Amino acid sequence: MGQGKRKKELLFNNLPSLLKDMEEKEWVIDSFPFNYKGEKYIVILTLYNERERKPSAYAKAKVEFISWNNIKKSIKGYIDFYNVHFNSAGEFCAFFDVERGHANRDLFRDFSQIFSGFIPKAKVIEKSLEIERLLIGSRAERNNSNAIYCYDVRRNGRKEDGSPNNRSIENSNKAQTLRPELYARYSNDKNLSFFFSEAKEDAKSDDEIIKEFSKR
Numbered sequence: 001m002g003q004g005k006r007k008k009e010l011l012f013n014n015l016p017s018l019l020k021d022m023e024e025k026e027w028v029i030d031s032f033p034f035n036y037k038g039e040k041y042i043v044i045l046t047l048y049n050e051r052e053r054k055p056s057a058y059a060k061a062k063v064e065f066i067s068w069n070n071i072k073k074s075i076k077g078y079i080d081f082y083n084v085h086f087n088s089a090g091e092f093c094a095f096f097d098v099e100r101g102h103a104n105r106d107l108f109r110d111f112s113q114i115f116s117g118f119i120p121k122a123k124v125i126e127k128s129l130e131i132e133r134l135l136i137g138s139r140a141e142r143n144n145s146n147a148i149y150c151y152d153v154r155r156n157g158r159k160e161d162g163s164p165n166n167r168s169i170e171n172s173n174k175a176q177t178l179r180p181e182l183y184a185r186y187s188n189d190k191n192l193s194f195f196f197s198e199a200k201e202d203a204k205s206d207d208e209i210i211k212e213f214s215k216r
Contacts, residue, residue, distance in 0.1 A: 011082045011112055014119040019060060021122040022047065026169055029140050031132045033068075034118045036096060036111070040068035042132060043118070044139055045079070056080065065095070066135065083112045125176070133177050140174035147196040149203035150179045153213050156191050167193040182206045 010016070022030060028049070034041045044064040048054055058080040067073040075095040077086040086092045089108075093100050098107065127133050138145045156165035167190055175183040175194035185206075186192050197203070204212075 008082065012079070012116050012119055014116075014121045015060065015079070015081055017121045018045075018119060018123065019047070025123050025125065027123050027125070027173055028169055029136055029173055030120075030123050031127065031136050032118060032120050034065065034115065036114060037098075039096075042066045042068060042071075042135060044135055046139065054078075055085070058082075059085075064139070068131075071131065071135065083108065084115055126180070127177070137174050137178040140177065141168075141170045141196075144196075144198055146198035148178060149197045149200050150175070150182065150194055150209065151197050151202045151204045152195040153182070153186055153192050153209055154195060156193055164191040166190040179206070182209060185210065 018030070022028070028047045030045045032043050032045075034043045042065075044066065046062045046064075048059065048062065055078055059078045060081065061079050062076065063079050063084060064074050064076045073095075075086065075091060077084055079085070086108075090100065092098065092108075092111075096111075127136065134148065137148050141147075156167060158164050171193050172183070172187070174196070176187070178196075179194065183194070186194075
């Protein structure tokens with residue numbers, strides 16, 4: 001073999017196995033902790049759906065870095081097998097408290113090398129931290145990130161050909177994260193979807209939802 005182009009070595013060695021495991025388990029979202037410059041963050045990794053336009057042909061997933069101490073503070077980007085990409089160096093430096101003069105390619109390369117050590121090999125479905133469950137639940141579906149209070153389970157009706165409409169993977173992921181016992185009861189019937197409100201007072205217990213559903 002001649003001295004042609006050498007295949008670029010992966011930096012994020014765990015990412016292919018994580019993405020494969022998520023696909024096999026039918027999950028579009030995951031979370032894991034990340035430490036950088038002495039600060040703690042939670043990373044939300046979300047797969048692109050088929051309707052989304054990717055920022056790059058090589059993009060594999062969206063990433064959001066959320067401050068452990070203030071979950072309202074976050075920065076978004078995307079990841080391929082080699083680097084984490086952000087909108088701008090200025091935004092990156094402001095969020096991670098990095099001096100602007102150090103924002104060069106080596107900085108982003110160093111960041112990606114550190115990040116690579118935190119990517120898990122497989123999806124952990126049952127998160128031990130409540131903050132991770134809430135963040136996944138709020139971001140699994142895109143209609144309303146504040147809608148995390150389950151109040152109903154309903155049928156999705158049928159398609160024009162008579163076949164049942166199935167709930168989305170995103171809705172399954174959200175319900176399984178926020179209401180695992182309720183999800184387990186209805187998970188096999190994919191014609192059912194779980195409904196969430198942003199108002200805490202709308203939330204109903206599993207028993208209340210099961211009782212109301214059984215009356216229909």
